[in-house]
Amino acid sequence: MLGYIVKRILAVIPVMAIVALIVFLILRLTPGDPAAIIAGDTATPDQIASLRESMGLNEPIYVQFFQWIGQLLHGDLGTSLLSGTSVNALIADRIWPTLNIALLSIVMSVAIAVPLGTLAAWRHGRFGDHVVMAISVAGFSVPAFVVGYVLIKVFAADLRWLPVQGYRAPSQGMGEFLRHAILPAMTLTAAYVALTARMTRASLLNVLGEDYIRTAHAKGVKDVTVLLRHGLRNAAVPILTVVGTGFAMLLSGVVVVESVFNIPGIGRLTIDAVMARDYPVIQGMILLTSGIYVLVNLLIDIAYTVFDPRIRY
Amino acid sequence: MATRFKTQDFDPADEVIAIDRLCVELGTAEGGRRVLDEVSLTIRLGETACLVGESGSGKSLTSLAVMGLLPANAIRVTSGSIRLGDTDLLTRSAREIRAMRGSRMSMIFQEPMTALNPVMRVGHQIAEVLEAHGIGSTSERRRRVLDIMAQVHLPDVERVYRSYPHQLSGGQRQRIMIAMALILEPALLIADEPTTALDVTTQQQILGLISELQRVHGTAVLFITHDMGVVSEIADTVHVMRQGRIVESAPAERLFRTPQHDYTKALLDAVPSLHPRQPRPQETRPPVLDVESLGKTYESGGFLKKHVAKRAAEDVTFQLRPGRTLGIVGESGSGKSTVARCVMRLIDPTDGTIRLGDADITRLSPGQLRSRRAKIQIVFQDPYRSLNPRRKIVSSLIEGPINFGLPRNQAIERARTLLETVGLPADALDCYPHQFSGGQRQRIAIARAVAMEPDVIVADEAVSALDVSVQDQVLHLLEDLQRDLGIAILFITHDLRVAAQICDDVIVMQHGKVVEHGTAGDVLVSPRHAYTRALIEAAPGRGWDFAAGREIAREETNA
Structure with a gap:
C-alpha cells in the first residue's frame, strides 16, 4: 500500500x-x-x-x-x-477563497446528493424517485450564473438574510465566512448535486440487485440497515469517482461564481491574467490546476481502498 | 460402495413446515401468469426434503415464498398457506416475518461469492444475524460467532473472522454461509443449490457438513437442486417440480427405483452415467492438434513489489485426432481452462509448442494467426453471455465466414442450413438471443463455431450451465456434428459424468499438471492416480444407475 x-x-x-x-x-x-x-x-x-x-x-x-x-x-x-x-505571491493570496468555497461546495453536494440518491434508489419507480430525478434534471439544466442571480435575488435582495457579494476568510470568523460563502457554494453545488445524486441512485440500484442484499434480508436484517450498511458502502466507489472529479471540475466552474459574487479567488485572477496576456500568471495557473487534478486523483485512488478491501495496489 | 438411501420414517416426527396448495402469480393485478400452482409439501423435524426440477420449474420461487422474500412489486401469493410450526406465515406482517428470518428459518444460496457482502468482514456478517435479532453484547456475539465457525470446521477462526470473502476459498465461503444460517438454530434450513458452484470434493464436504449439523440441531432441511446424484445421497423425501407444480413426491428410494410420473422418468433418464460409453475404433489419421510440453506461467509484481510467478499449467502434452473427443477434467484452479485458452491462443503460452494441422501456431503473431483461427473454434460455458445481446442471430453467425471471404448471401445460406442442423427453425435468424432458452442459445453458439468449418472445437464447460435434459440433447448434437463433419473436440469439464459420455480420451489435471492421461474407459473405470480416484469417489450417486433405476453392478464400478 x-x-x-x-x-x-x-x-x-x-x-x-x-x-x-x-x-x-x-x-x-x-x-x-x-x-x-x-x-x-x-x-x-x-x-x-x-x-x-x-x-x-x-x-x-x-x-x-x-x-x-x-x-x-x-x-x-x-x-x-x-x-x-x-x-507565487499572487496565487498564495488568491487560492484560499477558491479552495474554501470549493471544499464547502463539495461537502454540501455530498451531504445533499447522497441522501437524495439513496432515497431515489430506495423508492425506485415511485413518487420519491420521480421527485429526486426531476430535481436533478433541473440542477443539470440551469446554468450556474442563473442559479447565482436567483439565489442573490431571493436570499440577499428580498429576504436580506445574506450579503449580496464579497468574501470573508474563515480566520475572520466561521459565521461570517459561511454567511458570505453559502450562496456561492450553493450556486456551484447545483450541478454536482444533480450529478452525484444520479450516480448514487444508479450505483445503489445496481447493488440492490446483488445476491448479498438478498442474503442480508434472509438474515432478518432491517430494510434500512440493509440499504445503508450493505447497499451504500458497496455503491461507494462510483460515487467517489464522481465526487473526486467533481472537485477538480469545480475549480474551473469557480470562474463564473467568483465573478457573480465578487470573490477575490484564482478564477478572477485567471480571467484578469488572460485579458492582460500576463503569461507568467497564466502558466502558473495551468500548472497549479493540473497539479490539483493529479493530487485529487491520487487521493481518490487511495480512498477506493478504504471503501473496497478487494482493491489492493 | 453400494448406494444406501436414507430410509428413516418421519411420520411420527413433528411438522416443521407445511406448505398447502400455495399459488403464486406474476404481477400485482388479478389474472397474472401462475408460476406456482397448488404446491403442497411438508417437512418434519430432522427430515431432508429435496426439491428437484429444471430451471424455471418454480423451485426457488417456492423457497422465496416461504422466506417472504418474493419481490413485492412483481410477484404475489394468491392462495394457499405456509405454516412454520404453529405460525401461519402468510397472515403475518412484514415485521413479524423479518423477525423469523435468520432465527426460525434461514437460507443458504448457490453462489457463495456473490451471496456474501464483499466489503464486510465475514465475522461481522455472521455477527449481524445476532445483532439483527437483538441477541447478546458485542463480545458475546463475537464469542458465539467464533463458536459456530468452529462448528462448521473453519480453520484458524480468529483469522477467518477478520477476513473478507475474496480472501477465502469457495468451500470456506459456503461454510460461512452455513454458519450464518445456523447460528440461531432455526427449525427450517432452506438450501438453494448450495453446492452447484463448488468442486466435487468440496461439495462432498459441504453436504457432509449440512447433514452433520442437521443431526446435531434436528433441523428440517429443504434442499433445492437439479443434481440427481446429490439427491440420491442426501434426500429422505423427493419432490419433483415441473412448470410450477409438484408432479411427484416420494421417499428417495421409491422414487429412484420406481418413478411414477413420466417427467420424473425423463429426468432420471437424462442423468449421464458415470460408466464410460463403448469405446470407438482407434483413429489412425494424423492429429489435427498436437500439444507438447505446454506451459503457462503468470508473472506478477515488479517495481517495489515481490516478484511472484504462478505456474497455471505445466508440461501438458496431448494429441487430438480428427473425429475424436479429448476431455480435460479437473477442479477449479486445475489449469484446464488455461490449457484451453492457450490452445486457442487467447492467451500466450510461456512454454511448449502447439501444432494445429501442419502449422506451429505457438509463436505466430496476431496477423499470422488470423488465417489459422478458422480452424479452431470455441464454445463457452454461459450461453447467456457469449452471444452479443444487441445483434440478431444472423449477424453472429455470418460474421466469421464473411471475415474469411465468404460472400454475404452464401454466408446467410450457410447460417440457415446450420440452424436446421442444430435443431432450430431457420426463421430464428432474425431473432435476438434473449428470445431463446439457454439450451437453444448454446445450439446457436455451436452453430456459430461450426460455421467456420473448423477442424477443432474447444468446448469450455459448454454444457455445465444447462439442465440435464438439455445437456443430454446438446451432447448428442455435438456427437452428431462430430460424426458428420469429422470435427475433433477438446472438451473441458469438471463433470465426470459428462466426460464419461462424450470423451474418447481423458486428461485429469490438478494444480496445473496432468496427473493421468488415458482412454475414458481406463481413467474412469480403473483410475491409477489418487487424485482421479478421489474425484470419482466424490461424484455423488456414483453407485446408482439413474436411467435403469438400480445399483450399478460391482464389476462395472470396479471401485
Whole structure:
C-alpha cells in the first residue's frame, strides 16, 4: 500500500513535466513575438529588442526551457508582467477563497446528493424517485450564473438574510465566512448535486440487485440497515469517482461564481491574467490546476481502498 | 460402495413446515401468469426434503415464498398457506416475518461469492444475524460467532473472522454461509443449490457438513437442486417440480427405483452415467492438434513489489485426432481452462509448442494467426453471455465466414442450413438471443463455431450451465456434428459424468499438471492416480444407475 502511494507520487513527476513542457511550448509556439505582445502596440523596435534580451528570448529554445524548469524546481513561477509581483505571491493570496468555497461546495453536494440518491434508489419507480430525478434534471439544466442571480435575488435582495457579494476568510470568523460563502457554494453545488445524486441512485440500484442484499434480508436484517450498511458502502466507489472529479471540475466552474459574487479567488485572477496576456500568471495557473487534478486523483485512488478491501495496489 | 438411501420414517416426527396448495402469480393485478400452482409439501423435524426440477420449474420461487422474500412489486401469493410450526406465515406482517428470518428459518444460496457482502468482514456478517435479532453484547456475539465457525470446521477462526470473502476459498465461503444460517438454530434450513458452484470434493464436504449439523440441531432441511446424484445421497423425501407444480413426491428410494410420473422418468433418464460409453475404433489419421510440453506461467509484481510467478499449467502434452473427443477434467484452479485458452491462443503460452494441422501456431503473431483461427473454434460455458445481446442471430453467425471471404448471401445460406442442423427453425435468424432458452442459445453458439468449418472445437464447460435434459440433447448434437463433419473436440469439464459420455480420451489435471492421461474407459473405470480416484469417489450417486433405476453392478464400478 505504502509502496503504491510512493509509486503514484513518483508517477506524478513525468505527468507534471509533460504539463510544464506543453505550457512552455504553447507560449513559445503561438504566432507572434511574446516580447512584442508584452511591450504593446506603441513600443519601438529597440524597446522590444531589450525586452527580448531581458526575457531571455534570444537563447536557444531548449536553453530557455531548462532555465524555466530550473526556476520551477526552485518553486519560482516567475513574475507577473502586469503587477510586477511574483506569481507565487499572487496565487498564495488568491487560492484560499477558491479552495474554501470549493471544499464547502463539495461537502454540501455530498451531504445533499447522497441522501437524495439513496432515497431515489430506495423508492425506485415511485413518487420519491420521480421527485429526486426531476430535481436533478433541473440542477443539470440551469446554468450556474442563473442559479447565482436567483439565489442573490431571493436570499440577499428580498429576504436580506445574506450579503449580496464579497468574501470573508474563515480566520475572520466561521459565521461570517459561511454567511458570505453559502450562496456561492450553493450556486456551484447545483450541478454536482444533480450529478452525484444520479450516480448514487444508479450505483445503489445496481447493488440492490446483488445476491448479498438478498442474503442480508434472509438474515432478518432491517430494510434500512440493509440499504445503508450493505447497499451504500458497496455503491461507494462510483460515487467517489464522481465526487473526486467533481472537485477538480469545480475549480474551473469557480470562474463564473467568483465573478457573480465578487470573490477575490484564482478564477478572477485567471480571467484578469488572460485579458492582460500576463503569461507568467497564466502558466502558473495551468500548472497549479493540473497539479490539483493529479493530487485529487491520487487521493481518490487511495480512498477506493478504504471503501473496497478487494482493491489492493 | 453400494448406494444406501436414507430410509428413516418421519411420520411420527413433528411438522416443521407445511406448505398447502400455495399459488403464486406474476404481477400485482388479478389474472397474472401462475408460476406456482397448488404446491403442497411438508417437512418434519430432522427430515431432508429435496426439491428437484429444471430451471424455471418454480423451485426457488417456492423457497422465496416461504422466506417472504418474493419481490413485492412483481410477484404475489394468491392462495394457499405456509405454516412454520404453529405460525401461519402468510397472515403475518412484514415485521413479524423479518423477525423469523435468520432465527426460525434461514437460507443458504448457490453462489457463495456473490451471496456474501464483499466489503464486510465475514465475522461481522455472521455477527449481524445476532445483532439483527437483538441477541447478546458485542463480545458475546463475537464469542458465539467464533463458536459456530468452529462448528462448521473453519480453520484458524480468529483469522477467518477478520477476513473478507475474496480472501477465502469457495468451500470456506459456503461454510460461512452455513454458519450464518445456523447460528440461531432455526427449525427450517432452506438450501438453494448450495453446492452447484463448488468442486466435487468440496461439495462432498459441504453436504457432509449440512447433514452433520442437521443431526446435531434436528433441523428440517429443504434442499433445492437439479443434481440427481446429490439427491440420491442426501434426500429422505423427493419432490419433483415441473412448470410450477409438484408432479411427484416420494421417499428417495421409491422414487429412484420406481418413478411414477413420466417427467420424473425423463429426468432420471437424462442423468449421464458415470460408466464410460463403448469405446470407438482407434483413429489412425494424423492429429489435427498436437500439444507438447505446454506451459503457462503468470508473472506478477515488479517495481517495489515481490516478484511472484504462478505456474497455471505445466508440461501438458496431448494429441487430438480428427473425429475424436479429448476431455480435460479437473477442479477449479486445475489449469484446464488455461490449457484451453492457450490452445486457442487467447492467451500466450510461456512454454511448449502447439501444432494445429501442419502449422506451429505457438509463436505466430496476431496477423499470422488470423488465417489459422478458422480452424479452431470455441464454445463457452454461459450461453447467456457469449452471444452479443444487441445483434440478431444472423449477424453472429455470418460474421466469421464473411471475415474469411465468404460472400454475404452464401454466408446467410450457410447460417440457415446450420440452424436446421442444430435443431432450430431457420426463421430464428432474425431473432435476438434473449428470445431463446439457454439450451437453444448454446445450439446457436455451436452453430456459430461450426460455421467456420473448423477442424477443432474447444468446448469450455459448454454444457455445465444447462439442465440435464438439455445437456443430454446438446451432447448428442455435438456427437452428431462430430460424426458428420469429422470435427475433433477438446472438451473441458469438471463433470465426470459428462466426460464419461462424450470423451474418447481423458486428461485429469490438478494444480496445473496432468496427473493421468488415458482412454475414458481406463481413467474412469480403473483410475491409477489418487487424485482421479478421489474425484470419482466424490461424484455423488456414483453407485446408482439413474436411467435403469438400480445399483450399478460391482464389476462395472470396479471401485
